Amino acid sequence: MTYPTVIVSGVSVRVDSEGRYCLNDLHAAAVLNGEATESQKPSKFIRSASVQRFVKALDARGQKRPLEHNQSLKVIRGGDSQSVWGVEMIAVRYAAWIKPEFEIDVYNTFIESRTKALDILNQLNRLDHLIGGETKDISQCASKMGKWGKGGRKALLNEARKNLIDQLDPDMVALMEGKAA
Template structure:
C-alpha cells in the first residue's frame, strides 16, 4: 500500500488514511538525526501510564483511535495522530519535537497550496475545452470526445512524459480518480501554464504541430529544470 509521506532527516514518515503518522518512521528519522537511541522506540513510549491516559482522552475527543498498533504482517508498527506524534518527538528530545512540529506545519502549508493549484488547473481546463469547441464549430467540423482528450494528452505528454492513461497505470490510480490529485506542485504548475498557452494558440487557429512545438519550447524554458530539481528533492 502506498502512503502519503513527509520527509524528515531524509526519512519518509508515512501517514495513514486516518491521519496517523508512523512513529517507527519518526524514530528512524530521529536516529538518523542523532537524536534518539534504540531504547526510545515507540513501543516503549506507549507503555507509559501517562501516555495511555493521553491517548485515551485524545481518542474520545477525535472519535477515532489516536494510536493504532499493527503487530506482524508486512507493515508492523505504531501509528499515532499528530498530537501523539509531536508528544512522542518531545519524549525523544526537545529539539526533535521542534523539528517535527515545523516539518508538519510546512507539509500542511504545501498541501494547502497544492490543493489551490489543483483547483486552479481544473478551472483552467474549461477555457481550453471551450476553445476547442468554438474552433471546430467555426470550421464547420463535428466535435467528438477524442478532440478534448487529444489536447489533454498533448499537455500530459509534455508535462508528465506520458498520457493520462499511462500515468494512471504507473501510479495505480483508479479510473474515477483525478490524476491532478497525484501531481506534484511543479507538475500542476506546468500543466496549468501549458493549458493556458494552448487555449490561446487554439483561438489563434494554430495547427496541432505548431502548438506542440511551441508548448515544448515553453516547457523547456520554464519547467524542465524545476521539474528535475523537484524530483531530486522528493527522492532525497
C-alpha cells in the first residue's frame, strides 16, 4: 500500500511502507517554522509516560498488528538513519505536544492529503469508466467492420448484386455500366 506524502511548512515528511511518518521530519518543519525548539525532539516526546500509554493503547486496539515491524511507533537508534516513526495519530499527537497551532497545521495537512488522494481516485474511476465505455463502442464498431469486410456481409451483398446482374439482359448490363462510368 502506498501512503500519501505530506508537506508541512515546506518540509516533505517521509512515510515508510507501514504508514508511519517520520517525526524527525515533523520536528524539522516545526523548527523551520519557528514553532519548536531543539529540546522538543521526538526522542524526548516518546519518553513521556502518557505517550507510551497512548502507543500501547493504539497497538492493543488493532491499529497495527503485533509484529515488531508493524507497530504504530518505530524507533531507529544510532547511525545516520536515527529517527522516530509513528502512525498518523502519533504524528498529530507529537505536533500537539510541540504547539497547538502546529498541531492544527499538521492535522489539516493530513486531511488535505487524504482529500487529494480521494479526489484523484474519483478522477481515476471516472476515467476508467470513460475508457471502458469507449472500448466497448470501438469493440462493437470493430465487430461490425469485421462482419462487413472480406468474406463478410460486403462479400454477401456483392455476390447478391452479381447474381442480379447475371439475371439481366446483357444489353441492360452494358447500358447500366455506361451510366456508372
